[in-house]
Ligand SMILES: Cc1cc2nc3c(=O)[nH]c(=O)nc-3n(C[C@H](O)[C@H](O)[C@H](O)COP(=O)(O)O)c2cc1C
């Protein structure tokens with residue numbers, strides 16, 4: 501399976517292509533649009549989300565609500581585009597056009613067209629300028645922006661439907677911490693049946709008290725001209741054992757998940773199962789003992805988070821991603837003007853206060869894409885029915901004492 505995105509934050513559109521998903525996945529435009537809507541939700545989002553729409557069009561690979569096995573292509577048009585036609589025009593524009601002040605008095609309107617020579621700390625701006633030889637940050641930030649994650653969520657929704665329809669794997673994403681507020685360690689974990697409740701919660705948090713505290717923490721940060729990071733968790737229920745492999749570092753399911761999650765803008769840490777806490781425990785309290793219960797092999801605990809030896813072990817998969825706080829801090833951070841070399845402060849126009857809530861949905865999409873690929877690596881199959889048959893064949897052919 502191969503997938504790819506293209507598109508700039510303020511360009512005409514984002515584009516996504518995925519090749520290698522089987523025929524027969526039931527998915528419609530409205531399903532992908534609601535996944536996109538979930539990514540826009542949440543406490544901490546800035547003004548852009550209020551007026552921008554994700555305008556989806558499926559261009560290839562799906563017919564009458566079912567995938568055809570051919571590459572799937574989709575486009576998400578940026579409804580902001582009309583304001584950016586000069587700045588982001590693929591063809592050369594008259595420099596005078598870029599300096600037009602429409603007379604609105606709107607700071608953003610005026611500076612949108614100016615060269616961005618005050619790179620923002622924590623963003624790709626400065627190093628991107630050095631690396632690609634640009635004299636301003638615009639061509640860097642346009643692609644470094646997390647606007648691109650809309651496409652990943654769109655492709656991830658198709659992958660998630662495939663996992664459910666072919667293997668009964670269901671994903672849940674939620675927020676477990678923002679800033680200094682954390683969900684208590686012994687709090688209940690959400691199940692697939694709880695997704696509607698999570699979607700309705702502004703903090704995407706399953707613990708009502710923590711949700712309130714998170715929303716308050718975000719309100720306070722916004723008032724203080726500050727920004728916040730946090731931690732999201734993705735759970736996958738219904739995992740078959742044996743996705744991924746111990747045969748090489750690259751083949752390991754946990755390494756693929758780590759790359760997928762770390763590839764989300766602003767993610768600075770990934771944890772599988774109890775991860776860093778496991779490192780502090782003695783071995784006698786770190787692993788998951790194997791027992792037979794009601795004729796089935798199960799674990800007494802799930803500290804490993806559903807993987808052993810780089811393979812899914814049939815328990816619930818549990819991974820976390822930690823995000824740094826939003827880099828465009830309203831209380832402007834120190835930087836230099838790359839045109840003059842003089843000290844100044846970083847540009848700030850509008851920004852999210854925290855991206856943790858949408859990041860949960862994005863992390864879910866990345867896990868979906870990773871698991872879809874791992875499932876197909878295990879089963880092969882050109883149609884959902886064939887994947888289902890192959891999976892059932894693998895599961896039923898295990899020696900009796902191993903099922
Ligand atoms: C959903 C989402 C929304 C984001 N929104 C903003 C934003 O409004 N302002 C900002 O400065 N950074 C935002 N970020 C973070 C930047 O994209 C990120 O800090 C930047 O690309 C550099 O991150 P890196 O060092 O991890 O590559 C957002 C990230 C995500 C995942």
Ligand SMILES: C=C(O[C@@H]1CC(C(=O)O)=C[C@@H](OP(=O)(O)O)[C@H]1O)C(=O)O
Pocket residue numbers: 509546548549644645646647650765850851852
């Ligand atoms: C547009 C989205 O997120 C954007 C991600 C982002 C960044 O720097 O990552 C910066 C902001 O955009 P702008 O600089 O235009 O205000 C966010 O709004 C989105 O998620 O759809």
